[in-house]
Amino acid sequence: MGILSDNRGLSAVIADVADVAGYIWQKGWGERNGGNITVNITSLASPAWASQPALTEPIAIGCTLPYLKGQYFYAKGTQKRMRDLCKAPMHNGSIIRITDDAAHYVIIADEAVLPTSELPSHLMVQNYLLQSGSSYTATLHTHPIELVAMSHSDEFLQSEHLTQTLWSMIPETLAFAPLGIGVVPYQLPGSIQLAQATLEMIDRYDVVLWEKHGTFAVGKDIMDAFDQTDVLNKAAMIYLRARSMGFVPKGMTRQQMTQVQEVFNLPKKRG
Ligand SMILES: [Zn+2]
DSSP, X not given: OOTTTTOHHHHHHHHHHHHHHHHHHHTTOOOTTOOEEEEEOGGGOXXXXXXXXXXXXXXXXXXXXXXXXXXXXXXXXXXXXXXXHTTXXXXXXXXXXXXXXXXXXXXXXXXXXXXXXXXXXXXXXXXXXXXXXXXXXXXXXXOOHHHHHHTTSGGGGSHHHHHHHHHXXXXXXXXXXXXXXXXXXXXXXTOHHHHHHHHHHHTXXXXXXXXXXXXXXXESSHHHHHHHHHHHHHHHXXXXXXXXXXXXXXXXXXXXXXXXXXXXXXXXXXX
């Protein structure tokens, strides 16, 4: 019997993770094992989990994250593919528990699938979310084609310029990604430097763009993190489509964008 069998709340969360993995594959954002997902599922944990024997010895996270002590996460497995995860999430990811020293984790279900190599950056952001009292639970790293393409231009490595350009493509981008997108200069994948640079940006922006690599988003749940990424990438697609037709898109004017911000009372910082 799997851990989902008597837990409808957790089953629904994992079904959403599977759906998002499917969307990512269909969009061409998740080649091979590209991309990672973590979701904090502690609020759905059953009391029986505390005494559930671990499937592994404690594994070092690589840093100490005090707010994660005793927390449970679903994490995509290392070397696992999004296109497989969408069909079998518990064979391509696992449930982990952070140990009492807040520096290690054990896998508790369903199989000893080792989490993503990007786990430190995902858990550092998860630690920050708990520390800051945020209700956000999900982190998503993926490779949205058009946003990554734009990150190859020096012009769009300026966060404010990229944000204004994307917001100006259609009003909904501004409405649904009101904090915009922050750019992190290139860093080695999986490095602590990349995790720290992401952490500094995620406080201010809906989505962080890693230069020449991909995006990192946080959300109330995994659908929310996906939507933020999707909305911004749609704007990037419109921008590039116009450029491919041979012109630079005019974009909405500052006045038109300010009107959207005021009429819809859009937040200027994370609530
Ligand atoms: Zn990546």
